[in-house]
Amino acid sequence: xxxxxxxxxxxxxxxxxxxxxxxxxxxxxxxxxxxxxxxxxxxxxxxxxxxxxxxxxxxxxxxxxxxxxxxxxxxxxxxxxxxxxxxxxxxxxxxxxxxxxxxxxxxxxxxxxxxxxxxxxxxxxxxxxxxxxxxxxxxxxxxxxxxxxxxxxxxxxxxxxxxxxxxxxxxxxxxxxxxxxxxxxxxxxxxxxxxxxxxxxxxxxxxxxxxxxxxxxxxxxxxxxxxxxxxxxxxxxxxxxxxxxxxxxxxxxxxxxxxxxxxxxxxxxxxxxxxxxxxxxxxxxxxxxxxxxxxxxxxxxxxxxxxxxxxxxxxxxxxxxxxxxxxxxxxxxxxxxxxxxxxxxxxx
Amino acid sequence: xxxxxxxxxxxxxxxxxxxxxxxxxxxxxxxxxxxxxxxxxxxxxxxxxxxxxxxxxxxxxxxxxxxxxxxxxxxxxxxxxxxxxxxxxxxxxxxxxxxxxxxxxxxxxxxxxxxxxxxxxxxxxxxxxxxxxxxxxxxxxxxxxxxxxxxxxxxxxxxxxxxxxxxxxxxxxxxxxxxxxxxxxxxxxxxxxxxxxxxxxxxxxxxxxxxxxxxxxxxxxxxxxxxxxxxxxxxxxxxxxxxxxxxxxxxxxxxxxxxxxxxxxxxxxxxxxxxxxxxxxxxxxxxxxxxxxxxxxxxxxxxxxxxxxxxxxxxxxxxxxxxxxxxxxxxxxxxxxxxxxxxxxxxx
Numbered sequence: 001x002x003x004x005x006x007x008x009x010x011x012x013x014x015x016x017x018x019x020x021x022x023x024x025x026x027x028x029x030x031x032x033x034x035x036x037x038x039x040x041x042x043x044x045x046x047x048x049x050x051x052x053x054x055x056x057x058x059x060x061x062x063x064x065x066x067x068x069x070x071x072x073x074x075x076x077x078x079x080x081x082x083x084x085x086x087x088x089x090x091x092x093x094x095x096x097x098x099x100x101x102x103x104x105x106x107x108x109x110x111x112x113x114x115x116x117x118x119x120x121x122x123x124x125x126x127x128x129x130x131x132x133x134x135x136x137x138x139x140x141x142x143x144x145x146x147x148x149x150x151x152x153x154x155x156x157x158x159x160x161x162x163x164x165x166x167x168x169x170x171x172x173x174x175x176x177x178x179x180x181x182x183x184x185x186x187x188x189x190x191x192x193x194x195x196x197x198x199x200x201x202x203x204x205x206x207x208x209x210x211x212x213x214x215x216x217x218x219x220x221x222x223x224x225x226x227x228x229x230x231x232x233x234x235x236x237x238x239x240x241x242x243x244x245x246x247x248x249x250x251x252x253x254x255x256x257x258x259x260x261x262x263x264x265x266x267x268x269x270x271x272x273x274x275x276x277x278x279x280x281x282x283x284x285x286x287x288x289x290x291x292x293x294x295x296x297x298x299x300x301x302x303x304x305x306x307x308x309x310x311x312x313x314x315x316x317x318x319x320x321x322x323x324x325x326x327x328x329x330x331x332x333x334x335x336x337x338x339x340x341x342x343x344x345x346x347x348x
Numbered sequence: 349x350x351x352x353x354x355x356x357x358x359x360x361x362x363x364x365x366x367x368x369x370x371x372x373x374x375x376x377x378x379x380x381x382x383x384x385x386x387x388x389x390x391x392x393x394x395x396x397x398x399x400x401x402x403x404x405x406x407x408x409x410x411x412x413x414x415x416x417x418x419x420x421x422x423x424x425x426x427x428x429x430x431x432x433x434x435x436x437x438x439x440x441x442x443x444x445x446x447x448x449x450x451x452x453x454x455x456x457x458x459x460x461x462x463x464x465x466x467x468x469x470x471x472x473x474x475x476x477x478x479x480x481x482x483x484x485x486x487x488x489x490x491x492x493x494x495x496x497x498x499x500x501x502x503x504x505x506x507x508x509x510x511x512x513x514x515x516x517x518x519x520x521x522x523x524x525x526x527x528x529x530x531x532x533x534x535x536x537x538x539x540x541x542x543x544x545x546x547x548x549x550x551x552x553x554x555x556x557x558x559x560x561x562x563x564x565x566x567x568x569x570x571x572x573x574x575x576x577x578x579x580x581x582x583x584x585x586x587x588x589x590x591x592x593x594x595x596x597x598x599x600x601x602x603x604x605x606x607x608x609x610x611x612x613x614x615x616x617x618x619x620x621x622x623x624x625x626x627x628x629x630x631x632x633x634x635x636x637x638x639x640x641x642x643x644x645x646x647x648x649x650x651x652x653x654x655x656x657x658x659x660x661x662x663x664x665x666x667x668x669x670x671x672x673x674x675x676x677x678x679x680x681x682x683x684x685x686x687x688x689x690x691x692x693x694x695x696x
Contacts (some may be wrong), residue, residue: 042421110417117542143607145602145603145606145607146604156541159541159548159549160549193507193588193591200507200588201507201588223459223592224591224593224594224596224599225595225598225599226447226599228596228602229598229603237592239541240541240549240589241588243572244572244593245572245593247594248593248596248597249572249596251572251573251576251577252576254576255492255576255577255635258493259629259631260629260632263627263631264628272623273624273627273628274628276621276625276628277619277625278625279618279621280608280611280621281608281625281629282601282608282611283610283611284608288601291381305380325575
């Protein structure tokens with residue numbers, strides 16, 4: 001018997017909802033059909049959102065939604081909604097219903113390009129935390145000059161900085177990197193203002209000792225410059241620092257384009273040179289492009305929950321669905337649980 | 349009567365000491381002669397370092413040091429020295445003697461490309477803090493897509509995060525930006541994980557309120573992406589976050605070069621396109637080049653103290669000396685004192 005992986009998508013989340021989400025679901029089915037997983041599994045996508053609007057968009061784009069399950073969610077979450085209030089006030093929103101379905105195992109994973117704070121807060125409350133994980137974390141890849149991109153964790157889920165939280169992030173990041181790139185026991189560094197063990201805040205000094213004694217492949221403190229260098233696979237920091245770095249990095253290509261435009265505007269010869277530079281730079285801009293990775297998983301919660309950029313394109317949504325599908329396929333949640341149980345370290 | 353501005357340089361600080369420092373001093377005199385300040389002032393550079401070594405380098409490079417005052421400093425500080433110990437153990441080092449001369453008003457400012465921690469710690473202890481400033485800060489410029497670069501403060505002097513410290517950084521940064529770019533009351537933003545007033549840690553929420561009620565041109569919270577955008581002149585953060593961002597930013601151009609090299613290596617046509625991209629990219633790489641700004645001032649201490657990159661070139665040292673000269677010329681310390689006195693706000 002062929003098994004079915006069931007992934008939900010929040011059709012009302014992003015800035016171009018629900019068009020991009022619906023297109024993304026259609027593309028995801030095509031990508032899935034070409035993937036190895038499709039040999040043994042089917043993919044069923046559940047679209048959560050305002051049904052009338054979804055059907056209207058499908059009609060105007062001449063799309064058949066026969067292959068999808070549409071779940072009507074009449075309430076809409078906006079960027080102005082307080083994440084902590086949604087759980088009480090918007091139980092019929094696409095985000096709430098999608099995560100509740102995940103919790104009830106009616107679907108195996110859920111993706112959204114909506115309000116990140118709401119996605120985080122609802123994922124944590126509705127799905128609950130994996131036993132042994134004290135705080136959830138967002139894991140994001142940044143480009144590097146090395147063989148692999150660097151995994152930055154936490155990129156904004158938990159802004160409080162405590163050694164126990166940072167160690168949780170290290171465990172989650174290590175396993176996630178291992179699964180995505182098939183690298184056994186990847187290197188893990190602690191983001192600090194210097195390499196010496198004595199550097200940084202008391203929390204970081206404490207975390208350093210915990211990491212050093214753990215079975216993780218801990219390489220010590222790393223600095224801001226090491227992230228893009230790629231000499232460390234997983235870079236651990238609190239969610240405040242991670243969020244600032246992630247947004248700072250995302251703005252780099254904009255600066256690049258702006259400076260090149262200034263240069264090109266100066267003369268026709270400059271314009272030609274600038275045009276030649278575009279393909280050469282594609283490797284860089286592509287590396288910083290969130291579409292490539294689609295979305296970022298919320299790690300540490302009892303469910304596959306992936307959050308994407310509000311500006312996600314259809315391809316980005318398709319990649320998010322595929323990422324969720326892969327994580328379900330490898331039983332990622334079970335792996336985290338086993339991994340954490342095996343790392344039986346006594347930490348206060 | 350022509351007045352004399354006296355600037356000291358630590359000849360033993362950088363990775364290529366004392367060659368680059370001595371060359372830098374020579375170039376600085378040339379730059380100064382072309383500057384407007386030279387109409388009413390002379391520049392006298394005091395070179396602090398191992399006298400025998402300095403004379404040897406001058407001889408082998410056929411340089412005359414007649415115009416300089418050489419101060420013999422037999423003890424050498426290395427990157428391994430604990431910054432807090434130097435003050436007791438290396439009183440005859442170039443760094444100690446230079447800052448002591450600054451304190452004793454034998455010179456008007458001091459620059460060094462040495463151990464940043466030592467420079468910070470000695471500047472704070474020997475020069476003391478300006479009344480009303482609770483912690484010193486390093487102010488650094490980052491490139492932006494806007495009219496001016498963005499001033500990031502603190503970039504690593506004070507890693508503890510307290511609202512009073514952050515507000516001090518905002519005051520110091522605001523005045524420094526104003527003086528460097530002649531922009532009246534520049535915009536000041538607080539680096540946070542979101543724009544809403546309710547975002548971030550308790551310390552940041554508290555700082556937000558203090559900033560809002562101050563006469564500073566406070567634009568509210570800004571995010572990581574706003575730094576390179578250039579829509580805010582001064583971005584305030586604690587020294588941990590600032591240090592990570594600064595080092596992360598410095599590594600961008602390395603990644604850029606590495607990705608372009610990968611591209612060029614693929615074919616001869618690619619190599620040609622990559623070569624064309626070099627001039628177009630010069631604006632970006634130049635913008636991230638620390639040499640342009642030379643060094644960064646340690647703000648909040650009672651003296652002009654500028655710290656530079658260990659890899660500083662002669663030109664970078666010359667720019668550091670010129671920056672110190674300009675700050676002395678505009679009576680920057682007096683301006684900070686007046687500015688802080690005028691901002692008479694009650695903060696606990």
